[in-house]
Amino acid sequence: MTEDDIIARLKENVIQGRKTQQDEGIDEKLSGTPGVVELTRLALEKRISLEEIINALTAGMRVVGEKYSSKEYFIPDMLASAEAVGEAMEILKPLLEAANVETKGKFAIATVHGDIHDIGKNIVAILLRGAGYEVNDLGTDVPTEKIIEFIKKESPDYLGLSALLTTTMTEMGVVIEALKDSGLRDRVKVLIGGAAVSDEYAQGIGADAYCVDGFQAIKVLDSFQQAKTS
Ligand code: B12
Known part of the structure; x- marks a missing residue:
């Protein structure tokens, strides 16, 4: 998978509310493929920047909001996506927090x-x-x-x-x-x-x-x- 693929898939999996590979997602088209957790780990392995990863997660959530506005999605769908982003942030947290010790x-x-x-x-x-x-x-x-x-x-x-x-x-x-x-x-x-x-x-x-x-x-x-x- 190229870096662009990983970023695009991260966004798509947030939209589908797929936390892990086991999740079916909204329309099952991604069934069996890596979910947000696996893709976040893969992105880190490939040394994709933390900023790019977070931007992909946020972009996915933006689309979820649009789908909720147009009544394509309901609250449980928003929640599934929110939980997937939450899991990704748990993976990123130690890396983001370790960066600095000085208090500004x-x-x-x-x-x-x-x-x-x-x-x-x-x-x-x-x-x-x-x-x-x-x-x-x-x-x-x-x-x-x-x-x-x-x-x-x-x-x-x-x-x-x-x-x-x-x-x-x-x-x-x-x-x-x-x-x-x-x-x-x-x-x-x-x-x-x-x-x-x-x-x-x-x-x-x-x-x-x-x-x-x-x-x-x-x-x-x-x-x-x-x-x-x-
Ligand atoms: C996930 C979500 C939910 C989840 C929240 C889960 C959770 N743990 O947070 C659940 C399902 C619970 C939910 C509930 C509701 N939601 Co909601 N939700 C969303 C959704 C899809 C994504 C929000 C999100 O997490 N985005 C991703 C994060 C990373 O982005 P962000 O929050 O904007 O934060 C970034 C920046 O804004 C900024 N930032 C944010 N805060 C701060 C603060 C500071 C100090 C700084 C510097 C920067 C900063 O930095 C962040 C990181 O980059 C949005 C759609 C949207 N476009 O925002 C709707 C949305 C916000 N929800 C909406 C609605 C209507 C609701 C409900 C009223 C639905 C209902 N009928 O019950 C309830 C309200 C509950 C309540 N009382 O708060 C509407 C709001 C419409 C409006 N204009 O008021 C939206 C816009 C969806 C829509 N298009 O209709 N929701």
Whole structure:
């Protein structure tokens, strides 16, 4: 299998919700062929970059979302794909985290109240740990009060908020207002991300940055560090 084949198959197997070779998938056309777990291991053996692997997994999930929108897929289908990506991330995690030991700052991350999507948040957390940040993952469906309490007690340098639903993204603005009301807004930089939000939305609610993915978050944080030292 060429590297391009592995990447294409990874994406396709996420779309099919096939964790391993044993899984049939949505329409059984891939039955008996390697699933996401085997392909992730193979990609690592072939020294395909971690970024390329994660991008293939994410691209697959994007298609799953489109299929759910068009009612071709239902919730169990989304879940099967989500679990396959989760397994792949378990394989990648030690490699991503081993990359760096130095601490560049404290980063708290949460999926906002009402929202249980956690794959994106988990990927960002893993990537930032690998990039040298001390990451506190507060979980999913995190009440705003709990986030404020954490900022008060632990004084992280950065707060990352994730939201995937148009109904929950407004909670990000609620968190920022609560930070202001508690006199904490100047103590923490707020980064937001998730399929529902955008650069424009970040500006509208007064976040410090919107990041399309974890790799961009690393770049944005580096630029904050540079601004601090220059
Ligand atoms: C998997 C999935 C689920 C799974 C979640 C499993 C899990 N453990 O997370 C399940 C089945 C549980 C689910 C449930 C629901 N879902 Co859903 N889900 C998805 C799906 C297909 C993929 C999400 C995903 O994991 N993507 C892959 C990851 C890697 O991408 P990501 O999350 O965007 O994260 C990346 C970036 O955005 C960024 N990022 C994300 N967060 C952050 C935070 C920071 C700080 C930074 C820097 C960056 C960053 O970096 C990440 C890594 O690259 C999306 C479709 C989509 N296009 O997003 C729908 C989607 C989000 N779901 C949707 C819906 C409607 C629902 C439900 C309401 C369905 C229902 N009727 O019950 C429920 C809501 C449950 C709730 N209260 O939260 C809609 C939302 C529509 C809308 N506009 O509001 C979507 C868009 C599908 C669709 N097209 O209709 N879902």
